[in-house]
Amino acid sequence: MIKFNECELKIIFKYSKCNEKFMEVRVGDTLLDPQDGYATYTGLLELPAQVTITTSGKNHRYDTKVDESGNIYEDLAVQIESIKLDSFDLNDKYIHQKINILTESGETHTTSYIGFNGTININFDENNVFAQILKANN
Numbered sequence: 001m002i003k004f005n006e007c008e009l010k011i012i013f014k015y016s017k018c019n020e021k022f023m024e025v026r027v028g029d030t031l032l033d034p035q036d037g038y039a040t041y042t043g044l045l046e047l048p049a050q051v052t053i054t055t056s057g058k059n060h061r062y063d064t065k066v067d068e069s070g071n072i073y074e075d076l077a078v079q080i081e082s083i084k085l086d087s088f089d090l091n092d093k094y095i096h097q098k099i100n101i102l103t104e105s106g107e108t109h110t111t112s113y114i115g116f117n118g119t120i121n122i123n124f125d126e127n128n129v130f131a132q133i134l135k136a137n138n
Contacts, residue, residue, distance in 0.1 A: 004127075004128035004129055004130065005047040005048075005127050005129070006044065006045070006046050007044070007045050007047065007085045007129040007132075008042065008043070008044055008045070008085070008087075009041070009042070009044070009045045009051065009083070009084070009085060010040065010041070010042045010082075010083070010084040011027065011040070011053075011080060011082070011083050011084075012039075012040050012081040013025055013032065013034070013038065013039045013041070013078050013079065013080060013081065014037060014038055014078065014079045015034045015037045015038065015039065015078050016037075016074075016075050016076065016077045016079075017037070017076070018062075018063045018064065018065065018074045018075055019062060019076070021057070021063075022034045022076070022078075023055055023056070023057050023058055023077060023078050023114075024056045024057040025039065025053065025054070025078050026053070026054045026055075027041040027043070027052070027053050028051065028052060030043070045124065047124055047127055047128060047129065048123075048124055048125045048126060048127055049124050050122065050123050051121070051122040051124070052119060052121050052122075053120040054119050055078060055114050055116065055117055055119075055120075056117045057076070057117070058076045058077075058117050063076035064076065064115070075115055076115070077113060077114060078114050079112055079113045079114065080095055080099060080112040082095070083095060083122075085124075085129050085133055085136075088129075088133045090133070090136045090137060091136075091137045093137070094136045094137060095112045096111070096112050097110060098110070099112055099120060099122065100120065100121075101116055101119065101120045102118050103116040103117065104116070104118055124136075
């Protein structure tokens with residue numbers, strides 16, 4: 001029997017180094033290990049579900065480097081490159097405009113570029129993968 005409420009979640013992260021280190025990223029209890037500046041999380045979901053991404057390890061005083069004009073030339077950060085449910089991509093609008101991070105200082109930012117220590121809660125609130133993909137991509 002096929003269960004339409006079960007799916008595979010795949011998230012690809014792209015890391016930016018600063019001071020020869022990467023930001024720490026956890027998806028649930030899984031600590032990711034970036035290789036060549038990328039890490040992939042893969043896990044099974046039973047919908048509806050909430051996925052929590054936690055970022056840490058950034059010291060804003062030392063882990064963002066700016067030039068004399070104020071332009072950032074090195075930043076400790078991670079970017080969500082893609083999210084897939086059962087090989088179906090969640091679109092760019094979802095990735096860039098519907099992901100919110102709550103920073104340690106209590107600010108909320110809508111972004112896929114995560115240059116803050118904080119928490120992202122992604123809510124997949126539909127009870128089947130097809131409805132969830134349609135909802136996310138609209």
